[in-house]
Amino acid sequence: MTSPGLDQARVERRRREHERQAVVFGVLIAFLAVCGIFALAVYSGAIAAPFNRPFNTVGVAEQETFPVPCLPAVEGQPDGALPVAYSDVRIRVLNASGEGPDGIGQTGLGGAYENALRDRGFKVDEATNAAKNLTYSELRFGKGGIVAAYTVAAHFPDIRLVLDDRKSKDRSVDLLIGSEFEPPLDIADVGISADTPLTNAEGCVPTAEIEPQPRIGVRESTDEESATPAR
Template sequence: MTAPTSSSEARAARRRRVQQRQTVVFGGLVTILLVVALVAGAMWTGLLPSPLAREFSSAEPTDEPIVRPCLPEDATPMPLSSITANVYNGTDRPGLAGETSDALSVAGVLINQVANWPQGAYGGATQIVAGPLGVRAGYSLARVFPDAVVALESSREDKSVDVVLGAEYDGMLSEDEIANLDPDEQLVAPQDCEPVETPSPEASPEASPETSPEG
């Protein structure tokens, strides 16, 4: 009769040791989870700095300073229907370039490409990028966008322009406001603009009727 009793006592002792180990393990895990939760809460509320926190940085469209081109003397706006534009989204707002290109198309602008800005994020409102042949088109289209900046891309050889929408973009003029723009109002470049050497018509591919988009 003593063997079964000893066996039962041994099993009971093993159960107690297992239960004690489980209690220690689970208690340790709960303690660790509580500490992690407290630290995370302190980081969330700003009481402790997060090792992963860093300031958000918006990449500019180019590392070089923006060149603001000068306009020809007494330049007036071009009809929007004569302007070809690429529309780029320089933000993390999905669909922004598509919505804007639709509105520009309704206003008469010929849309060539709609995509994300390949140079990353743009921190401004709207940047209109134009080559030497597209300066007047750039300033004409800039009237549609409040706070737009016209930038020169000297290597561009055609008259098309890029519309880059940035983090501060807050919409373009409405259809009625665009229709009420004065077509004879003189275009104005900023005082710090730089003169632009315009290629001769013979050097421009668009000067030839065979290469014209109108065909």
């Protein structure tokens, strides 16, 4: 049989436990309510957030972006610029991947692209290492090479088009292979034909409104690098 004193002590202990639980839950609920009100105020712009650091996807901010030039009017092609014959497109392949020894580019990458482009009929003037490393592959060209660049771009799933400051009569195109490179599309998936006008890139800008970028040069090789080129 339980004594009245023990029963009373048990009741008091349970009462104190319930009081402590009520205090703890009350504090938690109040804290959550304050957090919710603060978040709502920040979201609505009523107060400034205590931090102002943008969220960046890894790799996206590593390389500057440039406006893409629109296709020019071509004499004798009133419906729009037609693709340039592959044999008339001069390409310089530059390995800008920076993944090889001493950051000079993944070995053999430039040569692989050179062979792929030659097999498709393009004229490759040179395949070597770029003086600058890039994250994403680019086609660089002057005002005279816009149609040729669009023609080459059709062979890649996603490639950046950058107008540079080479002479306006220079129709050559530089292919710079970045570290996040993608191989050319299968030839059957290239969506251009000789008798169908090319389509402007989405959001393109008239050439006159673009400030051309400096042309990226070739990396000067040391004697050791010359013996085992990374292209």
